[in-house]
Amino acid sequence: MVPRFDGIHTGSKLIVNNRGKQLGRRGLIVSGASGTGKSTSITQLGKRFQIEFERRHPGIPDRIPVVYIVTPPDANPKALAMELARFLGLPISSADNSQSLSHTVAAVMRRAGTGLVLVDEIHRLDLTTRKGKDASDQLKYFFDTISATFVYAGLDLDESSLFSGVRGRQIAGRFIPINTRSFAHNTVEAKRDWIKLVATMEHSLRLHKHVPGALVELAPYLHARTGGMIGSLDQLIYEAANDAIADGTEKISKPHLEAVILDIAANNQYEPPGRRSRR
DSSP: OOOTTOHHHHHHHHHHHHTTOSSSOOEEEEEESTTSSHHHHHHHHHHHHHHHHHHHSTTOOSOOOEEEEEOOTTOOHHHHHHHHHHHHTOOOOTTOOHHHHHHHHHHHHHHTTOOEEEEEOGGGOOTTSHHHHHHHHHHHHHHHHSOSEEEEEEESGGGSSTTOHHHHHHHHHHEEEEEEOOOOOSSHHHHHHHHHHHHHHHHTOOOTTOOTTHHHHTHHHHHHHHTTOHHHHHHHHHHHHHHHHHTTOOSOOHHHHHHOOOOHHHHHHOOOHHHHHTO
């Protein structure tokens, strides 16, 4: 299922367009409010790329087509390089200097055929500080030296410092923006999109007695509970499934869903039918 904001479709097209290019590549920036599916979108893009790579290049060992990191708080160049090194399984120590570590990481990614680099929580990069500027330069070094498609995802990036100053203008000139938002439920098309999302999550369940389509039938209720937020929906279904395993029923029922305590934002917008009728 492709989310409504089309991040997977756009990212897949970028990967094809960037293939074989050292110069003129473009990246993707996914921005939106918390819970609107930013991380879900980029990790699904990574999964799709990994599957396609293995299909096109079967039986090739020592390949790392996709690299995924979360931007550490108050990131500096060395911290970013260490996150990449950890993902690649490289030995690192506090004695490693930033430059040598960066060169090693870049060399391994080139040798491993990395074609997609996913950087989550990019809003943690503060380009108004020296440390943030240096970290941005570090990412640009990797962008320039590794022939891969880079995808950044972060919280409300238009309100962050990511596009400020010279470095921010460089990012804006190299990356295509995609904005995420909650799923609406006020048109036939919007309801259809929501049902597709619910069906996709339901399909991933491995409950022995769950009846396929049971959650799809509850799609309006699931939207009311979550406000159309992917993160809240994922939490709701995941916890209900765990409860169904724990009590031995092995299928999700509405009581399972009702028993889940969601995040504050989802709880604040949800009005149970009984509460609405008393108004």
